Amino acid sequence: TDRYDDIKESTVSDRLHYYVIGGYVFNLTDNLKFKPAILGKIVSGAPVTVDFSANFLIQEVVTIGAAYRYEDAVSALAGFQITKSLFAGYSYDYTITDLNKYNDGSHEIIIRFQLLPKPSRIKSPRFF
Structure with a gap:
């Protein structure tokens, strides 16, 4: 979709995003899980970005982890499963490009609330 802005005299195009x-999820012990993941993002006209992450879940309550966005940024994450349906955490993202001269990173507060209970009869590590 193209849009025209009379004030700035420019055209903006919406681009499809593909992920x-x-x-x-690897069960290392009864109380420790390792969750590596990869995320690729593709947008027409922009470079492809790839994120690699590795999280550890300790006693189904504490999550700690790190991530690397190829040639762009590193991040760290810590969080707690407060109740079965409520997770809270914090992450810090730091760019490793020349933009770090102008940006001290981003702080993110994470709150995840699960509205519907997970079905107990299906066990799938797909959503983590």
Whole structure:
């Protein structure tokens, strides 16, 4: 979709975004899970970006992890499963490009609330 802005005399185009994601949950011990993942983002006219992440889930309550966006940024994450339906966490993202001269990184607060209970009869590590 093209849009025209009379004030700036410019045209803006909407572009389709494509995402490819994959990951797996490894049960290292009864109380420790390892969750590596990869995310690819494709937008017409922009470079492809790829994120690699690795999270650890400790006793189904504490999550800690790190991520790397290819040639762009690194990030760290920590969070807690407060109740079965409520997760809270914090992450910090730091760019490793020349933009870090102008940006000290981004702080993110994470709140995830699950409205519907997970079905207990289906066990799938697909959504994590």
